[in-house]
Amino acid sequence: MEVYLDHSATTPVDPEVLAAMEPYWHQHFGNPSSPHLLGAEASSALTQCRRYLAQALRVYPNEICFTSGGTESNNLAILGYARAQYKPGHIITTAIEHPSVLNPISYLTASCGWRATLLPVDSSGKIDPGDLSRAISPDTVLISIMLVNNEIGSIQDMAEISRVIAAANQGRRQKIVFHVDACQAFGSVPFDISQLKIDMLSISGHKIHGPKGIGLLFVKTGIQLQPLLFGGGQEGGLRSGTENVPAVVGLAKAAQLAVSGFEEHAAALAALKTRLVERLLMIPETFVNSPPDGASHIVSIRFEGIKAEVLVHFLEQKGIYLSVGAACSSRKQKASHVLQAVGLSPEQAGATIRIGLSPKLTMEQIDYACQAIAASVAEIRQIYG
């Protein structure tokens, strides 16, 4: 049996998504900017997909900018907004963001004179909205906070965070802009862009059974960004480059499947997670790093005394694919910044695996995986004595 448990890394493309994309590779392959019929077909597909995604997110179509994926969306939001300011300012983010948020911010602080505050998180991976309130200063221009963390699945209290930002914006001439990285959230955790007063939001295609190489950035009307890519002026001048029409169609179709099946998926994921955690906790010296109120599709768990990468290779032999919690470098264990931020020691981080679930998994697959994990953990502990 094959059990893919690394859906937080990437997901297989859904057959329906593949079918929707297919004609746009070779039949309706035109360049949306071309004046002829083929161009018009492609352009029309693009418009429809944009309209559909806008509906799904309850925003306006002209607020959707297609990008090459989550990384570009996050970079465009942060660098694009920072570069549109006439002088360097202050950015607030959290210690557990994805590198595609943290690294553009490091670049701004290291090379462009910006200041940044990285908010700490507690052991459940959540920031204290009070910390956020205290971090806001007169020169704060941007706050970037992920909705669902990609390594432990913690969900931020966006309602409270939104209230803090709204309060700070009271009477401010230039409002602080609020960016949310929702790459791990879309399809699993509901959110309301207008209610939460979100100004920019990133989504990635391949995390929701769509293709790789496509994503979008929602940019609220009135927010000015500097493009990262200059050229033919596509995407309203914000993101030049011939539009990746087949991938856009794939993203829209994947989003449609995620939205229409939301209730059903959420129930399935919750049941899968409960079963998984229950079974894995039967293994001695096992601890769940993910908070109990975290997202249902991400489980970070550690088996004391094992090396996670060895466990991964044991499991791949049994057809089970999952991820390690810490990157192993050739001479030292380098703990992930997220696991460090929630207070795990390097040894604990090195013993951590991450399981990324999909609603398409069956209980039989979960049982098989749990059985194999238990056997492998026992075997490895026995070898290392």
Place this chain on the structure above:
Amino acid sequence: MYRTILVKYGEISLKGKNRSQFEDILIKNMSHALKGLDYQKISKAYGRIYIECGENWETIVRALKRVFGIVSLSPAVKVELDLEAIKEAALRLMQQRANTTFKVQARRPNKHFPIGSMAMNQEIGGHLLRNIPGLSVDVHHPETELNIEIRNEGAYLYHTTIPGPGGLPAGCAGKGLLLLSGGIDSPVAGYLSLKRGVTVEGLHFHSYPFTSERSRQKVIDLAHILADYTGQGRMRLWIAYFTEIQKALQKSKYPDLNITLMRRMMLRIATKLAQREGALALITGDSLGQVASQTMESLHVINAVTSIPVLRPLIGHDKQEIIDLARKIGTYETSILPYEDCCTVFVPKNPATKPRLEQVLAAEAQYDVDALVDEALAKTESVAVSSAVQIFS
């Protein structure tokens, strides 16, 4: 203007009766490096190799810069054996070099040509001084040296010499088995052996599932890079199944000696494989004192299991020197990819830096060493690494 590249190969022209054998290997390696490029022919004349090409001499030179045995490459103009033709060519060449100091350096292996080297120097030098304003002669430290070689087949003129990689033609010095770990050092040791003409085969110890498919792929990628220096773009890589030995060593009563025991097992397997495959020496990336297994005491105890030579080309290199070389040959970026290897997954907390042979023999007494070695060898697979791209085939 240049239609010929003159190749000098220093060291091998000293090799007496074997010379033509060395030259043939060098020419074979050069032809391989030039595969798919446009040139008329490669020919050898006493102490020189000539390549006749078109206007693409820069492409040819670039392709030859990785061929060991080449000391230097000079783009040259070839003219017939006629003083006026030589004068005219000299003028054309030196016109690019107005306002420099120069001297003419003529050689005349072809003694049938009536003008001697000294007379030729003066004749051509005078001609250039009369016709190119701004030139002046400096016989001791000229900025430009115009070389003229009078040979049977014609006269060659050149003033630019591009250094080659030196060394001996790959494949002229017998076979050696390189212990290739995936780290920074061993590929460099392989490169330096290739540079001295060794036919290098790689041997990697794979401990799947304790190490990953990626760490295996990384070693194959390193072998791909080394294959560019083997003269024929190919390299044999052996992948030994080391898992059972690793598991057995984890049960050792002397965990501090594990690295020593592991290295001794590796050398035993390598020795047997070398004997089977006709390799005359083992090659390792050891650098004296760098890590616990590379102290003199460790090398002594580890080396005791083999009776064939173990070449350690990096023994006197500092880490930074090794890194600089790894960058130069292009293996560094692959070597530092963070995949676990056998040393990281099984490294003891306090590896012994001064193991003693009696201790080690006592620690090995709990194992059936021969059986473990034979099993690893029996499960060793061979990978033919070549420069071909596989994704499309």
